Amino acid sequence: MYFLKKVMLTALVLIGAATCSFMMLRMLPGDPAEALAGPQAALEDVETVRHSLDLDKPVARQYVTYMSNMAKGDLGYSFRSRRPVVDEIKARWPATLRLSLTSMLVAIACGVPLGIFAAQKRGKLADTVSMVLSFVGVSMPSFWLGMLLIVCFSVKFQLLPFSGDDEALNYVLPSLTLGLGVAANIARMTRASMLETLGQDYVRTARGKGLTEFRVVKVHALRNAAVPIVTIIGLQLGALLGGQVVTETLFVWPGLGRMIVDSLNARDYMVVQGGILVLAATFAILNLLTDLLCKALDPRIRL
Amino acid sequence: MARHWLKASFPLVLTAAVMAGHALAATGYKDLVVGTGTDASTLDPHLCTDSATEVINKNIYNNLVRFDSSMKLVPDLATEWKLAKDGVTWSFKLRPNVTFQDGTPFNAAAVKFNIERVLDPKTASARRSVLSMIKSVEPVDAVNVKIVTSYPCGSFLFQLAHPVASMVSPAAVAKWGNQKFGLNPCGTGPFKLVRWDSGEKLEFAPFDGYYEGAPKLKSLTYKIVPEDSTRALLLESGRIDVAFRLPVTEIQRLTADRTLGIITTPTIMTMYVALNNQKGPFKDPRVRQALNYAVNKTSIVSDVVNGYAVVADSVIPPGVWGYSKVGGYPFDPAKAKKLLAQAGYPNGFEFTLWTPVGRYLMDKQMAEAIQAQMAAVGLKMKIQTWDFQALMSEVKKGQFDSVLLGWSASSADADQAMYPVFESTQWPPNSNRALYKNLAVDKLLNDAKKEVNPVNRARMYKDAQKQIMTDAAWITLCYPKQSVAFRYNITGIEVLPTEHVLFAHTGKR
Numbered sequence: 101m102y103f104l105k106k107v108m109l110t111a112l113v114l115i116g117a118a119t120c121s122f123m124m125l126r127m128l129p130g131d132p133a134e135a136l137a138g139p140q141a142a143l144e145d146v147e148t149v150r151h152s153l154d155l156d157k158p159v160a161r162q163y164v165t166y167m168s169n170m171a172k173g174d175l176g177y178s179f180r181s182r183r184p185v186v187d188e189i190k191a192r193w194p195a196t197l198r199l200s201l202t203s204m205l206v207a208i209a210c211g212v213p214l215g216i217f218a219a220q221k222r223g224k225l226a227d228t229v230s231m232v233l234s235f236v237g238v239s240m241p242s243f244w245l246g247m248l249l250i251v252c253f254s255v256k257f258q259l260l261p262f263s264g265d266d267e268a269l270n271y272v273l274p275s276l277t278l279g280l281g282v283a284a285n286i287a288r289m290t291r292a293s294m295l296e297t298l299g300q301d302y303v304r305t306a307r308g309k310g311l312t313e314f315r316v317v318k319v320h321a322l323r324n325a326a327v328p329i330v331t332i333i334g335l336q337l338g339a340l341l342g343g344q345v346v347t348e349t350l351f352v353w354p355g356l357g358r359m360i361v362d363s364l365n366a367r368d369y370m371v372v373q374g375g376i377l378v379l380a381a382t383f384a385i386l387n388l389l390t391d392l393l394c395k396a397l398d399p400r401i402r403l
Numbered sequence: 404m405a406r407h408w409l410k411a412s413f414p415l416v417l418t419a420a421v422m423a424g425h426a427l428a429a430t431g432y433k434d435l436v437v438g439t440g441t442d443a444s445t446l447d448p449h450l451c452t453d454s455a456t457e458v459i460n461k462n463i464y465n466n467l468v469r470f471d472s473s474m475k476l477v478p479d480l481a482t483e484w485k486l487a488k489d490g491v492t493w494s495f496k497l498r499p500n501v502t503f504q505d506g507t508p509f510n511a512a513a514v515k516f517n518i519e520r521v522l523d524p525k526t527a528s529a530r531r532s533v534l535s536m537i538k539s540v541e542p543v544d545a546v547n548v549k550i551v552t553s554y555p556c557g558s559f560l561f562q563l564a565h566p567v568a569s570m571v572s573p574a575a576v577a578k579w580g581n582q583k584f585g586l587n588p589c590g591t592g593p594f595k596l597v598r599w600d601s602g603e604k605l606e607f608a609p610f611d612g613y614y615e616g617a618p619k620l621k622s623l624t625y626k627i628v629p630e631d632s633t634r635a636l637l638l639e640s641g642r643i644d645v646a647f648r649l650p651v652t653e654i655q656r657l658t659a660d661r662t663l664g665i666i667t668t669p670t671i672m673t674m675y676v677a678l679n680n681q682k683g684p685f686k687d688p689r690v691r692q693a694l695n696y697a698v699n700k701t702s703i704v705s706d707v708v709n710g711y712a713v714v715a716d717s718v719i720p721p722g723v724w725g726y727s728k729v730g731g732y733p734f735d736p737a738k739a740k741k742l743l744a745q746a747g748y749p750n751g752f753e754f755t756l757w758t759p760v761g762r763y764l765m766d767k768q769m770a771e772a773i774q775a776q777m778a779a780v781g782l783k784m785k786i787q788t789w790d791f792q793a794l795m796s797e798v799k800k801g802q803f804d805s806v807l808l809g810w811s812a813s814s815a816d817a818d819q820a821m822y823p824v825f826e827s828t829q830w831p832p833n834s835n836r837a838l839y840k841n842l843a844v845d846k847l848l849n850d851a852k853k854e855v856n857p858v859n860r861a862r863m864y865k866d867a868q869k870q871i872m873t874d875a876a877w878i879t880l881c882y883p884k885q886s887v888a889f890r891y892n893i894t895g896i897e898v899l900p901t902e903h904v905l906f907a908h909t910g911k912r
Binding site: 129180359365 | 443452453524528529530531532582585586600601602603626627628630632633636637639642790793795796799808810812823832833834
């Protein structure tokens with residue numbers, strides 16, 4: 101029952117996302133036929149292009165065609181390259197997914213321990229330092245951090261490569277750039293959640309039983325503090341998947357975000373619509389997984 | 404200036420060989436990696452419309468005629484041509500024994516196929532009108548072809564050098580169809596496509612059958628690096644060999660690096676402010692002249708773009724055939740104020756300048772400099788910045804006060820450089836964005852279109868340029884330059900004012 105409801109909800113979300121992106125693109129000033137023909141094209145040439153892209157048909161008809169093709173798994177063709185949008189996405193999507201996952205690993209590896217540490221040292225200098233660090237992490241623009249990392253590790257000391265995704269070392273700098281910002285968010289959430297559980301009676305009981313602090317934190321406190329942390333990780337992963345345009349551009353990453361922005365600038369409607377649809381679907385699936393994970397962590401949660 | 408700085412003046416042959424020597428390593432050829440800002444759109448030259456992709460297509464295809472680095476028309480796939488006395492029949496002798504990269508012979512039938520493909524409405528070429536004056540193509544034998552135009556067309560040969568007139572393999576088009584040919588391109592050029600990873604890179608191998616001999620490289624790769632500063636860093640760290648389209652600030656920084664060379668050359672673009680000639684105070688030519696006097700172009704060129712442009716002395720640049728140095732308006736704020744007073748605006752007026760951001764060389768910064776200079780003569784100019792596509796849509800409505808733009812005629816002939824932007828039937832939604840109208844200029848531009856005598860044509864265009872400058876249709880600003888930066892071990896890069904960069908004779912030590 102839960103799954104049926106969730107699947108139907110996801111379908112609704114996707115239809116909504118497709119409709120919104122379809123409508124918003126067409127409300128945006130700028131004409132795809134003109135964009136494709138270029139600023140110096142003769143008027144008759146622009147009209148030829150418009151006709152060849154079916155953009156001279158009424159918008160309602162374009163919408164019906166788009167939605168019915170979408171239902172069949174056909175997302176149309178790129179106006180510019182005439183490549184099927186599905187192929188464009190297949191070429192870009194894995195790169196985005198891989199970078200998001202490695203960034204999330206960095207974020208979890210840094211953020212969770214930092215948050216726990218800060219919570220344990222509540223009110224002490226270590227707590228303040230940790231939280232200031234995470235504050236810096238949240239506020240630092242990824243563009244600036246990325247540039248800093250490139251100049252330091254790639255140009256000055258030539259330790260790490262920074263362009264493309266063809267070898268494992270290429271992941272280090274972009275993952276750090278994206279991961280550190282997210283780590284800061286996770287650290288703050290972990291701290292807050294840990295503080296709440298560390299004050300609970302069962303933690304005092306655990307301590308009273310003479311358990312080591314490590315066991316108290318790991319088994320009793322963290323497990324109970326995990327639900328909000330997992331939730332924010334799920335949300336942040338969604339954000340990573342959709343919002344890394346700047347980092348992708350900086351590190352020459354052939355990802356989905358850059359594809360969408362490039363296509364938007366060229367008013368390549370079909371590619372933008374396809375990209376947004378895939379992001380929406382990913383977000384929906386991530387939400388579902390997060391729900392399931394929270395349920396596994398805390399059986400009291402009813403789905 | 405550093406000694407690695409090559410400031411080539413226009414008619415020079417602009418090859419990197421000058422500075423970097425030309426000894427190729429005897430032991431095997433190497434891979435050349437070029438960093439460029441945008442991915443290719445389509446590798447079908449008949450459908451391609453953006454100059455970034457044209458640059459890449461130049462590796463795959465040849466035309467019948469082409470430009471050399473001084474913008475002279477020289478033989479490419481045609482070795483000789485002649486215009487008959489009727490003024491409409493052109494005979495071309497084709498280069499013999501040329502084949503396409505798939506082995507298809509290049510011949511008169513291929514020429515016919517290509518031109519007819521561009522003209523066929525089913526192809527939906529956005530550059531169809533470049534060749535629309537062609538009435539028929541008649542192969543005489545394998546290496547001789549006659550092309551008949553519907554009127555005596557003075558700019559005909561220039562149109563044939565346009566990227567849309569590239570020769571593609573008829574067999575490859577038949578095999579892949581119009582939809583997929585752009586992903587499986589095939590021409591007669593020095594490089595053939597091996598692999599294209601969307602958004603990431605395009606990889607080429609030398610074509611052994613190239614008529615000038617295979618390039619002396621193992622491979623040619625275009626790496627898509629959208630961020631300017633990343634492109635510069637990659638070049639500095641030696642991960643790419645050549646970088647295109649670097650911003651002025653990066654170029655200046657790289658000049659100090661002794662492991663790099665930089666070629667700076669003119670382009671065939673004019674940057675201008677289109678004043679809406681049919682709106683408010685701009686209806687009065689004295690006001691438009693005043694604005695021209697008010698703008699300090701010399702300061703814009705030296706301070707805003709750091710010398711990466713030349714002050715314009717006509718509405719078309721020297722690289723375009725038909726250019727005539729008619730002289731612009733010197734910086735003279737006192738005269739500007741006087742003219743404004745004469746026109747009835749002693750206290751100035753308010754208007755808005757629209758500008759794209761990052762589309763043209765330092766466009767927004769130029770607008771800001773102009774704003775300050777307008778204020779000095781009592782004009783209150785507001786700046787409105789736009790996304791480029793949105794700007795073009797709005798400009799088509801013709802309701803703006805003024806807009807900062809660039810115009811470059813990719814056929815490098817005065818007809819395409821002037822007719823669309825100054826002839827009065829070409830008002831928005833067409834390209835005469837200043838809504839300029841002068842019947843004398845209309846006549847000159849229409850007559851010159853149908854004049855095949857070069858001397859007469861040149862005179863007509865000279866008269867037109869003079870008149871347009873006197874009428875001050877635009878605030879004519881400058882001709883931007885372009886820069887290509889490369890590692891010291893790269894030789895033989897050819898940079899054309901059309902912004903095409905050729906690697907057919909490039910080597911890597």
